[in-house]
Each structure stands twice: as C-alpha cells, then as structure tokens.
Amino acid sequence: MTALLTIDNVSVSYGKAEAVRNVSIAVEAGQVVTVIGPNGAGKTTLLNTAIGLLPCQGRILFNGEDVTRLETESRIEMGFGLVPERRELFAEMSVYDNLLLGAYSRKDGTAAAKRSIDDVFDRFPKLKERRAQHAGTLSGGERQMLALGRALMSKPTLLMLDEPSLGLAPLIVKEIFRIIPSLRDLGVSILLIEQNARSALETANYGYVMETGEIVRQGPAGELIHDPQLIATYLGGHGDAHN
Known part of the structure; x- marks a missing residue:
C-alpha cells in the first residue's frame, strides 16, 4: 500500500550547516x-x-506522486495542511474571518466555505462563542483551536x-x-x-x-x-x- 506521505532520504541544509540528514518517514x-x-x-x-x-535533497511523495x-x-x-508552531493568526481580524481565510485555496465557493465554518464551530464550540472577537484577544488554547480550525478549512x-x-x-x-x-x-x-x-x-x-x-x-x-x-x-x- 502506498503511504499518504513519504519523506525519502531527505537532507536539508542552512548554508553549510546540515539541519536534517538522510531522514525517511512515512504517514x-x-x-x-x-x-x-x-x-x-x-x-x-x-x-x-x-x-x-x-x-531539500531526497524525495517527498504524496499519494505516490513526487512533490x-x-x-x-x-x-x-x-x-497538505500545516499548523505552525507560532499559529500565525491574523490578530486584528475576527475569528470568523480567520477561518474564512483558511478556505482561500478551495474552488468550491463561499457557500461551501461557510458550511465548513459551521463544521469547525461544531467541533470547537468555544470558537463559535468568540466568532466576532479579534483573534488577538483569545486565550492560548483558543488560539490553538482557531489555528486547527483554520487549517481544517482547506480540507x-x-x-x-x-x-x-x-x-x-x-x-x-x-x-x-x-x-x-x-x-x-x-x-x-x-x-x-x-x-x-x-x-x-x-x-x-x-x-x-x-x-x-x-x-x-x-x-x-x-x-x-x-x-x-x-x-x-x-x-x-x-x-x-x-x-
């Protein structure tokens, strides 16, 4: 069976410093x-x-395709979806608008994106309560939930x-x-x-x-x-x- 993600013998350098050396993992x-x-x-x-x-040196495969x-x-x-360590939310934008931005790469229209926001709110009820608040006013846990929810918006x-x-x-x-x-x-x-x-x-x-x-x-x-x-x-x- 083909793995969803295969990182095959990958090495990454910053200048002359090698940060990752011949790493292979599969998901x-x-x-x-x-x-x-x-x-x-x-x-x-x-x-x-x-x-x-x-x-990098080496190969990265996604569903068997070299990417x-x-x-x-x-x-x-x-x-692919990524929730970075620093979460990288838009602090001056509302919870709702941060989620909507997560759907930017989708091609299925605004109505589908809004349905996905409802799904995120079902999964994270706290975010629904805070939907109009600026992301910068959330607690650390709420920010992490928003970062997860925003990543899920890209399906x-x-x-x-x-x-x-x-x-x-x-x-x-x-x-x-x-x-x-x-x-x-x-x-x-x-x-x-x-x-x-x-x-x-x-x-x-x-x-x-x-x-x-x-x-x-x-x-x-x-x-x-x-x-x-x-x-x-x-x-x-x-x-x-x-x-």
Missing part, C-alpha cells in the same frame, strides 16, 4: 504519526520541508502540527490531545511534531525519535512509550520531554 492514511525529540533536533525544519517552504519540487501552494491544493488529507501543546496550560494540553485523534473521523491523517513526548506517543499510532537531524529510533507508539531508554530520556520526571 499511512488514517494514521497519527509523531516525531519527538529535543529542541534543535530538526523537527520543524522537517515539517517546513514537507510543505515546500525549504528546498519534491512543487510550490507550497500546489501542495496545499493537493491536500486537508494530511494535517501537520508543529508543537501544538507549546505554551499551553496542562488542562488545555489534555484537550488538544483529545481533539487530535478525533480529526481522523474527517478523513485527515496527522503528522505531529512534539516535545511533549508522553502525550504525543499516547496519541499516535507510530513514532519517530529525532536527534541532531537524524532519526535515531522508530516504532509503534505503544512500544516506544514503554522503551526504557526513551523513558529515561524523554518520559521521566513530569512525563514531558526536556527542553
């Missing part, structure tokens, strides 16, 4: 796949490369999440990780980049461990979470990866 349709690892491991670089923001040289916009039209088949728990209170983190696997009901597969290793592995089907630009471990998430070495490095103490 099967219907899966949540996580890449965990410390700050500076190259995780965000890998996501930005997958969506076309950075050039390595495709522009970001073309990848989004094919079904992605692959949603890439960069550190969705970053800077959020523990109760909100729990809520975000409850939401992530439920997105599979929409036919969305997920590539999850996280430092919160325990929550990521509890949520994912399969996991990769990335250190200094390389994949150093991989396996079913249910096995990795019980791995003594990973427990010592990433899951000890408070159950979060070290910064």
